[in-house]
Amino acid sequence: MQAVFIFLSLLFSQALALTYHGSDLSSLAIVEKNGVQFTDNGRVTPFETILKNHGSNAARVRVWTAGDYNTNYGLQLAKRIKAAGMTLIVDLHFSDTWADPGKQGIPAAWPKDLNGLNTQIYTYTQNLVQQFSNQGTPIDILQVGNEINNGLLWPVGEISQNGINPVSQLLHSAINGAKSVGNPKILIHLANGWDWSDLQWWFSNVFIQGALSKDQVDIIGVSFYPFYDSGATLSALKSSLTNLANLMGKPIVVAETDWPVSCSGTKLTEPSIAVSAAGQQTWITDIKNVLTGLPDGLGQGIFYWEPGWVGSASLGSR
Numbered sequence: 100m101q102a103v104f105i106f107l108s109l110l111f112s113q114a115l116a117l118t119y120h121g122s123d124l125s126s127l128a129i130v131e132k133n134g135v136q137f138t139d140n141g142r143v144t145p146f147e148t149i150l151k152n153h154g155s156n157a158a159r160v161r162v163w164t165a166g167d168y169n170t171n172y173g174l175q176l177a178k179r180i181k182a183a184g185m186t187l188i189v190d191l192h193f194s195d196t197w198a199d200p201g202k203q204g205i206p207a208a209w210p211k212d213l214n215g216l217n218t219q220i221y222t223y224t225q226n227l228v229q230q231f232s233n234q235g236t237p238i239d240i241l242q243v244g245n246e247i248n249n250g251l252l253w254p255v256g257e258i259s260q261n262g263i264n265p266v267s268q269l270l271h272s273a274i275n276g277a278k279s280v281g282n283p284k285i286l287i288h289l290a291n292g293w294d295w296s297d298l299q300w301w302f303s304n305v306f307i308q309g310a311l312s313k314d315q316v317d318i319i320g321v322s323f324y325p326f327y328d329s330g331a332t333l334s335a336l337k338s339s340l341t342n343l344a345n346l347m348g349k350p351i352v353v354a355e356t357d358w359p360v361s362c363s364g365t366k367l368t369e370p371s372i373a374v375s376a377a378g379q380q381t382w383i384t385d386i387k388n389v390l391t392g393l394p395d396g397l398g399q400g401i402f403y404w405e406p407g408w409v410g411s412a413s414l415g416s417r
Contacts, residue, residue, distance in 0.1 A: 116391055119186065119352060119400025121157030122150060125168060126408040128176060135409050146407050147183040157186035159354070159402050161245065162227070164206040165195040170227055177236040188286070188402070189231065190242040191273070193220065193252060198245045200290045203253045213255050213265050217272040220252070225276035232281050241283035242354070243273045246290040246322060248297060263301075267310035274315045284317040288354050292321025293331045295339035302347055318399070319347060320354030323386065325368045332368050337389045344397040351393060352400035358382035 127146055137146045139153075147158065158180045162173040173189060180187050192198035195206045205211060209219050224243070231238050244251045250258040250266045258266060274285050291297060298321070306313050321343075323336055340351055358372070358379045372378045372385075383401060390398025 117387060117398070117400050118350075119157045119402070121155045121159065121185065121188075121400070122403040122407075123159040123161070123190075123355065123405050124150070124176070124180075124407055125159070125161045125190075126405055127179075128172065129167060130407065130409050137407065145179065145183075147179050147185070151183045151185060155185060157188060157240075157400070157402065158183075159188040159190055159242075161190040161192055163192050163195055163197075164209075164223070168192075170230060174230060174234060174236070177231055177238075178234070181236045186239045187231075187236060188240040188242060189227075189238045189283075190245055190288070191224065191227070192245045193223075193243075193273075198247075198251065200246050200248050203247065203249070203251045203257070205252045205255065209252075211255065213268065216252055216255055217268055220269055221272040221276035223276070224273040225279050228277045228283065229280045237281060238277075238283040240286050240318065241277050242286040242288050242320065243270055243277075245288055247287075248289050248291065248301065263304050264307060264310070267305050267307040270305075271311040271315065274311075285315060286318040286320050286352070286354070287316050288320040288322070290322045291328065291331070292323045292353060293328075293335035293339050295335075295342050298339060298343050299346065302343070313347070316347075316349060318350045318352060319343065320352045320402075322355040323353050324356060325358060325382070326362070326365045329366070329368060333385050333389060336386070337392065340389060340393055340398065344393045344395065348395070349397065350399040351390070351397050352402065353386055353390065354402050355404045356382070356386060356401065357404045357406075 124146060136143050137149055138144060139149045150158065160173050160176045161168050163169055177187055194204050210216050228238060250256040252269060254260050256265045256269050277283060289298060289301060305311055323331060325331055344351060359374055360376055360379065362374050372381050386401055
């Protein structure tokens with residue numbers, strides 16, 4: 100594992116100019132349960148401690164409504180993140196399993212109508228924020244939804260089926276639930292941060308009188324991966340995020356990204372960057388440069404996706 104931490108040291112040193120330089124470590128306890136140990140200079144060390152010692156100041160944890168990444172799992176990881184002295188970002192999927200641009204299913208036990216879902220998402224988010232606070236690990240940044248380009252809680256909140264109004268209502272309800280018991284910063288997260296046409300449409304339409312308002316959103320997060328779409332170039336990211344900063348005037352983070360050390364059968368969008376640990380450093384440096392170049396200092400962070408998820412080569416982390 101030593102090479103991983105040489106990379107981590109380089110990664111976070113490259114991102115130090117930003118407010119947030121961290122990673123998603125959601126699968127940490129799962130890989131540890133499977134016998135994985137992490138070392139730094141040959142000494143077995145908790146992964147979060149290694150991250151902090153190498154320059155990380157923030158960590159992100161996904162929470163599902165059921166399954167492996169349920170609330171109790173998130174609560175336990177939060178204790179470790181806070182004990183390491185890092186900013187805690189909780190990523191709510193509002194789903195029993197993965198939520199991303201291709202799937203955003205309503206949890207099995209939740210209502211299936213908009214009114215019922217507005218009440219449910221308010222109560223769920225309220226209770227969750229309260230639980231994190233009660234155990235002494237208040238959430239610093241709350242991400243309401245994961246890559247919600249086509250909405251959340253499908254089919255009720257599926258934009259391609261029912262428009263964006265239900266999404267605006269549901270996000271408004273979730274945020275109100277959180278704010279009724281705490282004061283986390285609110286992050287809205289979309290995929291494909293390089294795709295300005297999608298971001299422009301979404302943020303130009305989601306704020307609706309009586310539902311989600313612009314002042315409820317503190318941070319905008321985007322995903323930026325080099326292997327899912329040929330349009331995901333650094334130049335497209337720079338153009339898109341510059342436009343987004345001018346449109347919204349809100350802090351922006353790259354909430355998910357990574358670069359492979361080996362990659363076969365997939366064409367990467369920046370072929371000049373080496374497929375290696377050194378290439379990972381270049382990738383992060385280039386993203387940092389995009390962010391630090393945004394208007395009014397609005398580019399504020401990078402969260403590397405799952406650097407500790409050993410055995411997840413198919414997902415791009417290794």
